[in-house]
Amino acid sequence: MKFSTTLRRTGVAALAIASLAGFTGQAHAQVDVPLVESGSSLLYPLFNLWVAGYTADHPSADITTTSTGSGAGIAQSIKGLINIGASDAYLSDTVVKKNPTMLSIPLAISSQAINYNLPGITNLKLSGPILAGIYEGKITQWNDPAIAAANPGVNLPGHVIIPVHRLDGSGDTFIFTQYLSASDAGWGSTIKFGTAVSWPAVSGGIGANGNSGMVTAAAANPYSIAYIGVSFADQAAKAGLGAAELKNKAGNYVLPTEDTISEAASSVANSTPADERVSIVYSAGANAYPIVIYEYAIVNSSQKAPAVAEAIRTFLSWAITEGNDQSYLKQVHFLPLPATVQALSAAQINKIQ
Template sequence: MKILTNLLRSGVAALAIASAAGAAHAQTVDVPLTESGSSLLYPLFNLWVASYSASHPGADITTTSTGSGAGIAQSIKGLVQIGASDAYLSDTMVKKNPTMMSIPLAISSQAVNYNLPGISHLNLSGPILAGIYEGKITQWNDPAIVAANPGVSLPNHVIIPVHRLDGSGDTFIFSQYLAFSTPEWASTLHYGTTISWPAVPGALGGNGNSGVLAAVKANPYSLGYIGVSYADKAAAAGLGVAALQNKHGEYVLPTDETIAAAAQSVATTTPADERVSMIFAEGANAYPIVNYEYAIVNSTQPAPALASAIHDFLTWAINEGNSPTFLKPVHFLPLPAAVKTLSQAQIDKIQ
């Protein structure tokens, strides 16, 4: 009788534990999550959060555009659960923060937009852009720009370069393009989310993609680098999109085909931690400024319910969230199958 009583007590206890665990899992959607970072990813996150919240009653996700640099820093400090970034974590950051992960969620690109009255097509290269941002190429009819644009009547007017003021993944990938294509830039200014921009007379700065777009729109004869999720706004502002010279010497525009060509050339060589650049990728038709959009996440969370909530949302993002319904409005492309598998493996480490 005593044995039976003990067995019954053990069974009740086991059921209570199982019930508690089930309740904890059921409550994960009620755990508040905060995403902060990339202004390039911000429009997509807004679409994701609205749909995810509608299909997951009780989901509580806040998303803000602070720039990739801030998103990375806040995620590392534990101030937010998801740091959105166009840039992956550097080797130094990973060494200092071994539990932090860079998880690709989708594929995006960046345009170089210009405000040149009467110019409908413009070819630019990494060395030309490096010269502009260094202050060595100052006029639109500079011989280097003329040579890249045969038959185009370029104005005798000072170029107004616009750059990001905030720590930015857009600056990271733009400066990578300059560094990978221009040895002088690589040896002096390098690349990163922040750059010590040379003092160029008339140069302007803007916060976020919206700030750069506004500055280029307001200043004829200017140009700036703007994330592709702002392509529709740039077009509405009357800004042109430059064809950029790729690794094979071809001038290509950012289209689904040219972006996919760059992504496919890197997909099979993406490492398990997924920290890899797609800038200046191989391929005759590859657009040269293409990148993974990252969630910067700590694999070790302070509570199981929080880990579960992050895991579930990111899993949804790389599956349902990679559908054309969400990606087309912001001109993103879905992760290749092999890369999605790698992202899921990283997401599954969150605990």
């Protein structure tokens, strides 16, 4: 997967900006304080790549990674049970008010695909209102008039749709339901969005844990549909799942590609606030893919020991610089942080004491 020119160049420029931001950790400091990361299954494959690369440069480093879902990662980080909570979702205003020392630090950019198991169909267009109708149980057949209208000429089967959703507290659920809330007024005023929502009862619907569980469930059930993070795109393709073109805010149908993800991320890069809690979902841009996100490290800025704080700072500083290299990101279909966002992340990392 080749990175877009815009983000590749800004990623390189960001190294200079980051160095001026006053990183506390040194590039090759020896840190032997054990760290534990847990959370997002979407971010999990990248964390594993990062830990392998980081420990090659820092042989005494000891970092454990676990895929538990963004909801668990956030909760465990707040409780002090882990050092780094991996999340596709930023902390809400309510959570920040109750926990003012907690930080939401973007580490990279990713997205989410809407995958489907429709034998014989390789091209499918869907919109937020259509997906909301499916997950509400209002659109139950693949040849429903709404789906047919978006896909003229496609021979849609008269078969019941099997919607698959996450059972665990999930950042993927957070961003998927954000897209539904932003694009469908009914969903936005009733079910809304979050790492966990009250899913409407849909006959035949299936629940699964983690992105790997979503791939498995969708692959095992013809005529199913699922929302799956792009770090599992290769597994979804190998399982024979298609990826839908989604209707964006401009009204165009687009796939999650480097260019469409980059356009969405670029639209908010310069308006990202200092605390970096911002949605990229359903952003402006003629060709912007509508489900794009910052991948966050949820970290307490107030650590129990200086050595732990230093270990966290050193690793996260490495992640947003050396770890934002294509050699890591392209393997999971992520993009690097734009220069302005990388500088903001560096400033937040330096708050960890």
